[in-house]
Amino acid sequence: MKALLIALIPLALTAGVSHAQDHVHGAAQADPHAGHTMAAAANPHAGHAMGPSASGPPDVPTSADDPGRPRRPPPPRAARSGPAHAADALWGEAVMARAREGLLRENGDVRATAVIIDRLEARIEEGETSGLWDVGGWTGGDINRFWWKSEGEVAPDGEIEGEVQALYSRAVSPFWDVQAGLRQDVAEDGPDPTHLAVGVQGLAPYWWEVDAAAFLSSRGDLTARVEAEYDQRITQRLILQPRIEVEAAAADIPELGLGAGLTHVEAGLRLRYEIAKEFAPYVGVDWSRDLGGTASRTRAAGGETEHTAIVVGLRAWF
Numbered sequence: 069m070k071a072l073l074i075a076l077i078p079l080a081l082t083a084g085v086s087h088a089q090d091h092v093h094g095a096a097q098a099d100p101h102a103g104h105t106m107a108a109a110a111n112p113h114a115g116h117a118m119g120p121s122a123s124g125p126p127d128v129p130t131s132a133d134d135p136g137r138p139r140r141p142p143p144p145r146a147a148r149s150g151p152a153h154a155a156d157a158l159w160g161e162a163v164m165a166r167a168r169e170g171l172l173r174e175n176g177d178v179r180a181t182a183v184i185i186d187r188l189e190a191r192i193e194e195g196e197t198s199g200l201w202d203v204g205g206w207t208g209g210d211i212n213r214f215w216w217k218s219e220g221e222v223a224p225d226g227e228i229e230g231e232v233q234a235l236y237s238r239a240v241s242p243f244w245d246v247q248a249g250l251r252q253d254v255a256e257d258g259p260d261p262t263h264l265a266v267g268v269q270g271l272a273p274y275w276w277e278v279d280a281a282a283f284l285s286s287r288g289d290l291t292a293r294v295e296a297e298y299d300q301r302i303t304q305r306l307i308l309q310p311r312i313e314v315e316a317a318a319a320d321i322p323e324l325g326l327g328a329g330l331t332h333v334e335a336g337l338r339l340r341y342e343i344a345k346e347f348a349p350y351v352g353v354d355w356s357r358d359l360g361g362t363a364s365r366t367r368a369a370g371g372e373t374e375h376t377a378i379v380v381g382l383r384a385w386f
Contacts, residue, residue: 181207182385187219189381191354196224200379206237213237215247215269220254229255233265244270251283259323261285275299290318291326305342309350311335320361325369327361340383348383 151157156164173179187202199222206213215237220230235249251263267281280294297311315332333356340350358366358373366373 177209179207179209181205185382185384187381187383189350189379191377191379193375193377198222198224198377200381201230208237211239213245215249227256229258235265237269241270244268247281261287261289263291272296289321289324291321291331292316292318307340307342307348309338309340309352311338317362322365325362325365327363327365329361330359331362333357333359336379338379338381346385350379350381350383352379352381353377354379 151161153164153168183203183205185201185203187200189200191198191200200220202219204215204217206215208214213236215233215235217233217235218230220228222228231251231253233249233251235247237245237247239245246268248264248266251265253260253263263283263285265281265283267279269279270277272278276296276298278294278296280292282290282292284290293313293315295311295313297309300308300310302308311334313332313334314330316330317326317328319328320326334354335356336352336354338350338352340348342348353376355376356374357363363373
């Protein structure tokens, strides 16, 4: 019996090993990926360089190069044998010509007219009240216009002194017009010369409205004037406007009390309230001073060279 047990032990061990191998083989068949890492399978391109396509689109011909695309043949001659406008064949050239003129007039050749009251004000200085007007207007299109301008003063004693200009204006850029025409001075006591006027008007950088002109009188006197103003919006209706004006003369003009060089400077600050876009009353302060030889002539005549006034006025347009 003992000998029989000793003989069966090797057989039992062999059968146990075979059974364990069969169990492992079965598990492998049930899950073929058991014990394997998935990193390589999850990204089959890991560690592979992608070549030039990784840095941009493929280098293929486009319509700009055109060798990779078939060229379009030119239109046949029959396509150009009809009228320049296809509608002419149906409605006639005369009818369509009038329609195109109307379209041009309504969309690019509009005629308009405007009247601008830039300053219409009373000036209070040392208990005395004087008046001032600075008005203008234009009629025409976007390129060619007729401009008229007038400005002047009414002294406390009622004496009037002013000027009127009639100008042809032509746009030379989106923001600037060149103007030329005549200026006629009007004075109750003094000469009333006529001037040839040449200048520019437009919108300078930082939204300064500029009006600059040179004047050659019928007597040969040459003068110049530059005006600039800027609208600083405090609210949608409340606007603060600084304004400056400088005048100069090329030579002495004794009959007008002017000396050569800079003759006059004026600076003002006006605060207006737009009741409507076309109607805005304002209040402000205005300072002016004669300069150089003009100041000497003013003092010699017994006048004052410097003035400061409180102003109350109206700005409007229609």
